[in-house]
Amino acid sequence: MQKELNIPIVLEAVKKAGHLFLKDYKQKAIPQTMDELVAELENIDTLCLTSLKEDLSAEFPNIPWHIGDEFDTEAQRNPAQQADYWLCDAMDGAIQYLQHIPGWTINLVLVRKGKPCFSVIFDPLSDELFWAKENEGAFMNDVPLQLSSKTDAAVMLSVFEYGHQDKSDTAFYQKIGSTITSLIQNFGIVRNYGPHGLQLAYVGAGRIDLFVQEDLDTYNWMAGILIAKEAGAVILTTDGTPWKWGSESLLVAKKETAQKFIHLNAKQS
Incomplete structure (x- = not known):
């Protein structure tokens, strides 16, 4: 530049x-x-x-x-x-x-x-x-921006999203379904809203506690990823590894909330 x-x-x-x-x-x-x-x-x-x-x-x-x-x-x-x-x-x-x-x-x-x-x-x-x-x-x-300070999953708002990646592999649908089931069973409020970037910004603003997506959607994520990260959220894949360009899943939340999801999702799987 x-x-x-x-x-x-x-x-x-x-x-x-x-x-x-x-x-x-x-x-x-x-x-x-x-x-x-x-x-x-x-x-x-x-x-x-x-x-x-x-x-x-x-x-x-x-x-x-x-x-x-x-x-x-x-x-x-x-x-x-x-x-x-x-x-x-x-x-x-x-x-x-x-x-x-x-x-x-x-x-x-x-x-x-x-x-x-x-x-x-x-x-x-x-x-x-x-x-x-x-x-x-x-x-x-x-x-x-300031992240949510909630510690009780029963009052947390989690959101899940999906994109336009080819989902002809039925195992991929099963993975998405398993993740949504884990959210419903363990977090008090689960929603699907629509605008991916805005939801990630809402994580940064403390309005959403956890964002999860199980497919690749880099372009929809990119603006919100930086906003959430700069607000203090961790940017991971759903198995807990650091997210990088090209990763085929995304998990964004406060560190402790992300760890809670990873633990619960592993048990669900």
């Missing part, structure tokens, strides 16, 4: 993109066919990327752009070759947006040497802007 990151410019660009979608929220008919759905998803990608490039390319002309296609499993196994690049998940939770329900955000990550060094998640409906810079903390509207 040729110059220091101008954080306010990036944050404002992401907020601007979010507000573009906010004014059209619930104004279009819900897609009823696959062709309609695909066309609307493409429109979302185009509108978001056009807005972000318009505001950021002049400030950061040498940083290329990479669209995070969560349907492309193989592309998610490794970072792109560029030393620095923007990874844009145009709208995390786009299905919710098109279905006229809450739970959609604009996510942007600056990847440096194969790992996120700055990320932003903007929830226009709540006007909440989550962001983090590597080794400098995580924030929501400039207020530092």
Whole structure:
């Protein structure tokens, strides 16, 4: 990177993109066919990327752009070759947006040497802007994030997610089912919400106690991983090993909560 990151410019660009979608929220008919759905998803990608490039390319002309296609499993196994690049998940939770329900955000990550060094998640409906810079903390509207202090699993909120990885292997379904069963049996509140990155940011904010996913979903995770990590959460796979780009599961929580899940899940298996 040729110059220091101008954080306010990036944050404002992401907020601007979010507000573009906010004014059209619930104004279009819900897609009823696959062709309609695909066309609307493409429109979302185009509108978001056009807005972000318009505001950021002049400030950061040498940083290329990479669209995070969560349907492309193989592309998610490794970072792109560029030393620095923007990874844009145009709208995390786009299905919710098109279905006229809450739970959609604009996510942007600056990847440096194969790992996120700055990320932003903007929830226009709540006007909440989550962001983090590597080794400098995580924030929501400039207020530092703080993990949950709960110790009793009976009052913890755990969430599970799944992505678009090929699940034709029936053993993979069984693994997902076993993990969900473990959550239901051992944690008081279990939910599936939708926007992966926002849920990870909520872990950092203490709103969610545990995030679990058993398949590969790197692009949907990346912005939230940095935010949760900078807030103090551990970033692991579901078997307790350190998460790295290309890992095929994700476990994010306070250290003690993550250890509790790993122990209980091992017993379940």
